[in-house]
Amino acid sequence: MLVHKIEEVGANVKEWKKQGFTIGIVPTMGALHAGHASLIKKAVEKCDKVIVSVFVNPIQFGPSEDFDKYPRTLEADVELAESIGADIIFAPSADEMYGEGQRLSNDTLTYVVPPFFFVNKLCGKSRVGHFDGVCTVVMKLFNITQADYGFFGQKDAQQLIIIRKMVKDLNVPIELIGCPIVREENGLALSSRNKYLDEKGREDALVLSKILNNIKSCYDKGINNIDALKETAFSFLKDVHELEYLEFVDKDNLEEKEVADDNTLVLIACRVQGVRLIDNILLNNINF
Amino acid sequence: MLVHKIEEVGANVKEWKKQGFTIGIVPTMGALHAGHASLIKKAVEKCDKVIVSVFVNPIQFGPSEDFDKYPRTLEADVELAESIGADIIFAPSADEMYGEGQRLSNDTLTYVVPPFFFVNKLCGKSRVGHFDGVCTVVMKLFNITQADYGFFGQKDAQQLIIIRKMVKDLNVPIELIGCPIVREENGLALSSRNKYLDEKGREDALVLSKILNNIKSCYDKGINNIDALKETAFSFLKDVHELEYLEFVDKDNLEEKEVADDNTLVLIACRVQGVRLIDNILLNNINF
Numbered sequence: 001m002l003v004h005k006i007e008e009v010g011a012n013v014k015e016w017k018k019q020g021f022t023i024g025i026v027p028t029m030g031a032l033h034a035g036h037a038s039l040i041k042k043a044v045e046k047c048d049k050v051i052v053s054v055f056v057n058p059i060q061f062g063p064s065e066d067f068d069k070y071p072r073t074l075e076a077d078v079e080l081a082e083s084i085g086a087d088i089i090f091a092p093s094a095d096e097m098y099g100e101g102q103r104l105s106n107d108t109l110t111y112v113v114p115p116f117f118f119v120n121k122l123c124g125k126s127r128v129g130h131f132d133g134v135c136t137v138v139m140k141l142f143n144i145t146q147a148d149y150g151f152f153g154q155k156d157a158q159q160l161i162i163i164r165k166m167v168k169d170l171n172v173p174i175e176l177i178g179c180p181i182v183r184e185e186n187g188l189a190l191s192s193r194n195k196y197l198d199e200k201g202r203e204d205a206l207v208l209s210k211i212l213n214n215i216k217s218c219y220d221k222g223i224n225n226i227d228a229l230k231e232t233a234f235s236f237l238k239d240v241h242e243l244e245y246l247e248f249v250d251k252d253n254l255e256e257k258e259v260a261d262d263n264t265l266v267l268i269a270c271r272v273q274g275v276r277l278i279d280n281i282l283l284n285n286i287n288f
Numbered sequence: 289m290l291v292h293k294i295e296e297v298g299a300n301v302k303e304w305k306k307q308g309f310t311i312g313i314v315p316t317m318g319a320l321h322a323g324h325a326s327l328i329k330k331a332v333e334k335c336d337k338v339i340v341s342v343f344v345n346p347i348q349f350g351p352s353e354d355f356d357k358y359p360r361t362l363e364a365d366v367e368l369a370e371s372i373g374a375d376i377i378f379a380p381s382a383d384e385m386y387g388e389g390q391r392l393s394n395d396t397l398t399y400v401v402p403p404f405f406f407v408n409k410l411c412g413k414s415r416v417g418h419f420d421g422v423c424t425v426v427m428k429l430f431n432i433t434q435a436d437y438g439f440f441g442q443k444d445a446q447q448l449i450i451i452r453k454m455v456k457d458l459n460v461p462i463e464l465i466g467c468p469i470v471r472e473e474n475g476l477a478l479s480s481r482n483k484y485l486d487e488k489g490r491e492d493a494l495v496l497s498k499i500l501n502n503i504k505s506c507y508d509k510g511i512n513n514i515d516a517l518k519e520t521a522f523s524f525l526k527d528v529h530e531l532e533y534l535e536f537v538d539k540d541n542l543e544e545k546e547v548a549d550d551n552t553l554v555l556i557a558c559r560v561q562g563v564r565l566i567d568n569i570l571l572n573n574i575n576f
Contacts, residue, residue, distance in 0.1 A: 006459065099456075107404045110423070110457035116395045135398070136458070143459040168387075169398035170424070171294065171431040 002078050002089050006097075006144055009051065009090050013146050021048035025147035025174075027138055030054040030091070031071040031192035032080050035182040039151040042179055044085035051145045052081040054091040059104050060133030071195050090145075097140065106132075112139045112170070114162045118254055122158045122247060122267055123278065134159055135166050142174055150174050154288065155181045155189055157267060157280045161254055161288075178287055181279070183209065189279045201273040204240045208268050208279040211236050211246070215266050219283050224260040237270075244269035244276070251288045290366050290377050294385075294432055297339065297378050301434050309336035313435035313462075315426055318342040318379070319359040319480035320368050323470040327439040330467055332373035339433045340369040342379040347392050348421030359483050378433075385428065394420075400427045400458070402450045406542050410446045410535060410555055411566065422447055423454050430462055438462050442576065443469045443477050445555055445568045449542055449576075466575055469567070471497065477567045489561040492528045496556050496567040499524050499534070503554050507571050512548040525558075532557035532564070539576045 003009055016023055024047030026039045032054075043050040054077050061067035078089045098104055112135040118124070119131045142150065150167075152160045160178050167176060182190045187209035188202065197205060211233040218229055226248050237243055248257040251265040260266075262284035269278045282288055291297055304311055312335030314327045320342075331338045342365050349355035366377045386392055400423040406412070407419045430438065440448045448466050455464060470478045475497035476490065485493060499521040506517055514536050525531055536545040539553040548554075550572035557566045570576055 010461075106401065109403055110454045111401045112458070113394065113399045113401045115397055140457075140459045143461055146461060166398045169428075170400070171428045173298075173431055173434060 001082075001087065002074075002091060004090075004092055004096065006092060009088060009144055012049075012088060013144075016049050017146065022149070023047055023145060023147045024050045024149045024151060025141055025145045026050065026052045026086070026151045027141050028052060028054055028077075029056045029070065029192065030077045031073050031195070032077045033182075033190045033192065035153055035155065035190040037080060037084060038182050039153060039179050040081055040084045040086055042177060043149065043151045046177070047147075047149055049088075050086045051088045051090055051147065052077075052086045053141050053145075054078075054089060055097065055137070055141075057097075057133060057137040058094050059098075059109075059136060060130050062127060062129065065127070066193075066196075069196075071192055090141075097137070109136075112136045112166060114166060115169075118158075118162050118165055121254060121256075122245060122249070123269060124158065126244060126269075131159070131162050135162065138163055139166070139170075139172070142172055147174055150176045152176060152178055153181065154178050154282075155191065155279070157265060157288075158254065161252070180287055187213065189277075191277065193275055193277065196275040197273055201275065204238070205272045205275075205277055207236050207238070207241055207272075208270055208277055211268055212266055212279055212281040216281050216283060216285075219260055219264075226257065226260055229260060229266075240272060242271035244271065251282055289370075289375065290362075290379060292378075292380055292384065294380060297376060297432055300337075300376060301432075304337050305434065310437070311335060311433060311435045312338045312437045312439060313429055313433045314338065314340045314374075314439045315429050316340060316342055316365075317344045317358065317480065318365045319361050319483070320365045321470075321478045321480065323441055323443065323478040325368060325372060326470050327441060327467050328369055328372045328374055330465060331437065331439045334465070335435075335437055337376075338374045339376045339378055339435065340365075340374045341429050341433075342366075342377060343385065343425065343429075345385075345421060345425040346382050347386075347397075347424060348418050350415060350417065353415070354481075354484075357484075359480055385425070397424075400424045400454060402454055403457075406446075406450050406453055409542060409544075410533060410537070411557060412446065414532060414557075419447070419450050423450065426451055427454070427458075427460070430460055435462055438464050440464060440466055441469065442466045442570075443479065443567070445553060445576075446542065449540070468575055475501065477565075479565065481563055481565065484563040485561055489563065492526070493560045493563075493565055495524050495526070495529055495560075496558055496565055499556060500554055500567055500569040504569050504571060504573075507548055507552075514545065514548055517548060528560060530559040532559065539570055 024043035026043050056070050081089050111132050113132050114135050215229045246268045257264050264283045267280040312331035314331050344358050369377050399420050401420050402423050503517050534556045545552050552571045555568040
C-alpha cells in the first residue's frame with residue numbers, strides 16, 4: 001500500500017502495535033535495486049509488518065550535489081517492495097516531512113547531529129552536513145514508524161556505524177540490522193547512482209571492488225602493513241579514476257587503524273565519469 | 289521504586305506496554321519542590337504509570353555554571369514523588385546515561401540540536417549549548433521511558449517551547465503537557481535555585497513576579513506598547529537586581545513581538561545575590 005501521509009502511517013502503526021505485531025522499517029531514497037530488495041526481504045522474514053520509506057531527503061544533499069537529478073522511480077519501487085511483501089511504502093513529500101514551506105536549515109529545524117569524530121572523515125569530509133541530514137531523517141522515520149527493527153545496507157558503512165552510534169547515544173528503542181552488500185556478478189556494488197554511468201563507466205567502476213578484493217586477499221596472505229596494502233591498491237587506478245579516499249578504520253568506532261586486523265573495515269570512494277561511488281570490505285569477512 | 293539502571297526502567301516499560309498502560313514521564317533535576325509536585329500530580333491523574341527522572345544533567349551546564357553546587361536531595365525526592373503516586377523514580381548516574389568514562393562533548397556523542405532561531409535569545413544567549421544538552425537528555429528520557437505523555441513546567445518557558453519544537457520536528461510519539469508555574473504566596477516562582485538565596489535575597493527576588501504582574505495589569509488596562517510596558521517595569525529594579533533580559537515574544541515560535549497581544553509571553557531573567565532567576569507570564573493568562 002502506497003502512503004504519502006505521516007498520519008496514515010501512524011494510524012496503521014497504532015493498530016499494529018495494539019495487535020502485538022513487530023514492525024520493521026527499511027529507509028530508502030527509492031530507485032530500488034536488488035540491494036534494497038535484500039533489505040526488504042530480510043525485514044519481511046524478521047517482522048510481522050514492514051514499512052519501506054521512499055524519500056529523497058533534501059537535507060542530506062549539499063548544494064552542489066545531485067538532489068535534483070537523483071533517480072526517482074516510485075511506481076517501480078512500489079511494485080518491487082510489494083512483491084517482496086512490504087505492507088506500506090511510505091513516500092512523503094518534503095513538505096509532509098518538514099512542514100509546509102518550512103525553510104530547511106538548522107536555523108529553523110531541530111537536527112540530530114552525530115559526533116564530530118564520526119563525521120569528520122571518509123564521506124563526511126567531502127559531504128559536510130550530510131550525516132546531520134541522514135540522522136535527522138532517520139530519527140524521524142524511526143519515530144513515525146515506531147519500528148522494532150531497522151534495516152540498513154552495509155554498503156553505506158559510515159552511515160550504518162553513525163546510525164548505530166545515534167541509537168546507542170539517544171537510547172532509541174530499535175534494533176538495527178546491517179545487511180551485506182549486494183554486487184553484480186562482476187563485483188560492482190549495487191547503487192542507485194550506477195544509473196549515471198554508461199557502459200564504459202560501469203567497466204571502469206569495477207576498480208573499487210577489485211582494489212578491495214585485492215587488499216583482502218593480501219591481508220589473508222599475512223600482509224597487515226597498511227602502507228603496503230594501499231600501495232598495491234593504487235596500481236589498479238587509471239586516469240579515469242579520481243580516488244577520493246582509501247581508508248582503514250575500526251568497524252565499530254571509525255578510528256583509523258595503524259595495522260590491519262580482523263576488525264578493520266576498508267573503505268573506498270572514487271569518482272568515475274564524475275559519479276561518486278563508494279564500496280567497502282571488512283577484513284574478517286563477517287557482517288558488521 | 290527507586291531505579292538507577294536504564295535496563296531496569298526498560299524492563300518495566302516493556303511489561304507496562306504489554307498490559308496496555310499509558311506512561312507519563314516527568315523529567316527533573318531533583319531538589320523537588322511544590323512545582324515539581326504539581327507536575328507529578330498531573331501525571332498521576334492522567335497516566336496509568338508515572339516515571340519521575342532525577343538527573344542533574346552535566347551536558348546542559350556551562351563550565352562556569354552551578355553543576356557541582358546544584359542541590360541534590362535524592363532521598364527526599366523519592367519520598368515526595370512516591371507519596372504523590374509515582375511508580376518509578378529513575379535516578380541514573382552520568383556514566384549510566386552517557387556510557388562509562390565517555391567524554392561528554394559533541395566530538396564523541398550524538399546531540400539533538402534545537403534550531404538556532406529558538407536558542408539564540410533569552411536564556412540561550414547567556415547559556416550557550418544549554419538547550420542542546422536539554423534536548424539531548426530529554427530525547428534520551430523519552431526513548432528510555434517510551435512515555436505517552438511528558439510533563440514540563442511553564443516556568444522554564446523557553447525550554448518547553450524548544451522541546452515542543454523538537455517533538456514536532458522529529459515526530460516524537462509523545463504528547464507534551466505544560467503545567468502552570470507554582471508560586472509562593474508572595475508571588476515568588478518556585479525554583480530549586482531559590483535555595484541559594486538568604487532571607488533578604490528571597491525578598492529581593494520578588495521583583496521578577498512584581499514586574500510581570502505589573503506588565504500584565506498594564507496590558508489588561510489597554511497598554512500594548514512594549515517600550516511603555518518595559519519602562520514601568522524598570523522602575524521596580526534596584527541596585528541589588530542585575531537584569532539579564534525582559535522580553536516580549538510569541539508563545540509558539542519565540543519571535544520577538546512588536547506590539548503586545550494575547551499570544552505574547554513576557555519573560556524575565558534577573559540575578560539576585562548572584563543567583564540567576566527566571567520567571568514569565570502569558571498576557572492572555574491561558575496556559576501554553
